[in-house]
Amino acid sequence: MTSPRQTEATLSALTAPPRRRLRRAAAAAVLAEALWLPQAALLAWALAAMATGAALQTGWAILGVAGLGCARAGLGMAGAAQAEIAADAVIGAARAECLERADRRAPEADAPSSAATAALIVDKLAMLRPWLLRWHPARARVAVVPLLILAVSFAISWIAGLILAISGPLIPVFMALIGLAARDASARQMDEITSLNALLVDRLGALVDIRLLEAREAMLEDFRARADRLRARTMRVLRIAFLSSAVLELFAALGVAMMAVYVGFSLLGALNFGAWGAPMTMGEGIFLLLLAPAFFQPLRDVAAAWHDRIAAQAVAADLLADRAVPVARILGQGGPALPLSGTITVRGLAIRDLRFPDLDIAPGEAVALTGPSGAGKTTLLLALAGMIPSHGAIRVGDVALTDATADRWRAGMAMIPQRVHFLDFTLRENLSADAPDDRIAAALDLAQAAPIVARLPQGLGTRLGEQGAGVSGGEARRLTIARAALRAPAVILADEPTADLDDATAAQVIAGLRRLHRQGATLIVASHDPRLIAELPRRIEVRG
Structure with a gap:
């Protein structure tokens, strides 16, 4: 049984070679998300001017919003390209390592079956891709963007900052609790994938005997039972994912609703506190309303990527088990050389x-x-x-x-x-x-x-x-x-x-x-x- 520390160390080792690309992807994601603040400020300024009838240079506002939007889109595509390259490198290297180890199993080793190895190489390692593409950028965004929005919100209104500061941390707490169940469900799903692959390879090798023994119906029934079991375990993983999404959306909706209630009553004059002594302006209120969903978006992304991380940990556990099988050491480097001769x-x-x-x-x-x-x-x-x-x-x-x-x-x-x-x-x-x-x-x-x-x-x-x-x-x-x-x-x-x-x-x-x-x-x-x-x-x- 592998510990979480061992699986995390394995995942860290897998991402070591392309780590620079992953950092670039994360940096691009953070910068793209951070550019929403000046974009939201321009939108709030334009909407407030239109609502109050103030003079507005519409062309400059449109150009600013469009320019920042293009910059965000460009950064997003650049970061995604870096993450894709890194994912291909990590999965390719892991597959090459598994193939090499499979070819060099020690004769006395209790080696996994070829079906288990094939399931690891083809099916399970592919599950690292969503984690590589989404987890690292999401983790970087959640470490920077909410704090940035929180600081700007506090600068405008301490009540607005307090709303976000209270509702935001509740999401990671509940996500951690749900993640414990997700880890076990993902591990069981991985085991069932291996079992089904082993059954398939075994039955393919025995097709002649199955036909001679007229056991076709029994074989198909066995397949149906195993496939239904894999479906049930996959659906359990999805149920946990939907549950976590529901919890996240609940707290995010409550946070945005509380912000909307506070801003609305403040603009109506029913609340005269929380804005550092001066009444809240229309532009500030719209700006806070635009920032509230952006505050929770990185938390949403981390919640979605959290299940990818759990699946990656299950794959890492299987990689550790594969590496634990002894491998024969072959002398030499396999390069060309002049032959030896003699007794x-x-x-x-x-x-x-x-x-x-x-x-x-x-x-x-x-x-x-x-x-x-x-x-x-x-x-x-x-x-x-x-x-x-x-x-x-x-x-x-x-x-x-x-x-x-x-x-x-x-x-x-x-x-x-x-x-x-x-x-x-x-x-x-x-x-x-x-x-x-x-x-x-x-x-x-x-x-x-x-x-x-x-x-x-x-x-x-x-x-x-x-x-x-x-x-x-x-x-x-x-x-x-x-x-x-x-x-x-x-x-x-x-x-x-x-x-x-x-x-x-x-x-x-x-x-x-x-x-x-x-x-x-x-x-x-x-x-x-x-x-x-x-x-x-x-x-x-x-x-x-």
Whole structure:
């Protein structure tokens, strides 16, 4: 459970980079609101002159009011533009951070589901926008404009100032009380959004089973129930928002009505006090009547933005929960570097509660890492690639694998994962964006993958999607071998490359790996497949 102080600190950190733009937006909003005072003064002067029949230079009054109105509109648009830019920057940075963290979850982490992550990135972070656009300008206006109007009102009439001073502070008090209920309602709404997204992703993945089991009606009924629950929680948030608006309007209306009653009776001569000894003039009375609604307007804006702030706090709590999930630290910066070469040496390697045997793998060797499931074969491969932190020494030749040397190590390495992943580009771009056709053809022949490309609808121009739609698991692994061949790596790490493959497909994958090895690459394979282990001259048992 996160505390309000933690959520406020998170929101403050999110707005730190574009804080200058938010300050500009707030300053523009304050100045635009403050310009209402001279504009109202001009209006009051013009109306009083018309009511009393005094001489009036109408043209100058109209120009003054119009000019101040244009200035206020220009400042408002400029401030809104600054706030929009800041909002885009904050939400974009938060989404990029969440995506990066999702890609780097530690293997042992109790990570949130992909649906929860998607709900946070797509739905919840978007709820920061109203808070960024409205809360900061509203907070700045409420800190300056009411005090300015209060000072001007006191200068004209101490009774008018007293009316505003009494009715104004009641609004924040009641808003704070209502805000406690709004915070809980917003948190429940966020939880329901996550739950509904998780249900949707789960049901999409099980559509075939749902159809086979004829469970369509049960699935739809479940969706209807969850959607109704989200609707009810959303309506509760809206009810609280309308309640707070009603409370605000009540006190604002009372304050304006009291000001109108006082000004009206003073101009009629029924009240002869409160105007610092001199009778209140028509212009002063109209000016006070114009200022009274403007005194409460910043409070109205803060009340409207208060619920945006509550929603932003709920989003910040979810961000804190997402950040609390451990993230694997990947060595290196991911930049280009000259590759390392030499014997791979492992001494005293330990990762969490797993301990691994000391290894010496000479250049050009082919090694099978064997052992029971859960012994740490995949973990060892990730450690050799510098993808997860470890205790112990990994060396390539005379160079230790560290944060400073990891890029050089990976520059001469290729990895063939058990679950193949493609970028959402064409197959040519996935293999190599700049390799000539003859090299791509040679790599496909080496991996026995040329027939796969030949039957695709657009050949190398086909988009397979991230999951490799249109090719089988074995075909995807052969395409990955072709991708590795195009890199001409010194070291190849392969994780269960023949898992779940039939004999014929596995033989093709094994043949591709053997061809890469014969070209001089060091081959390190984690596998429990006896067909593949038998093809490799050296075997290392991993027992964790």
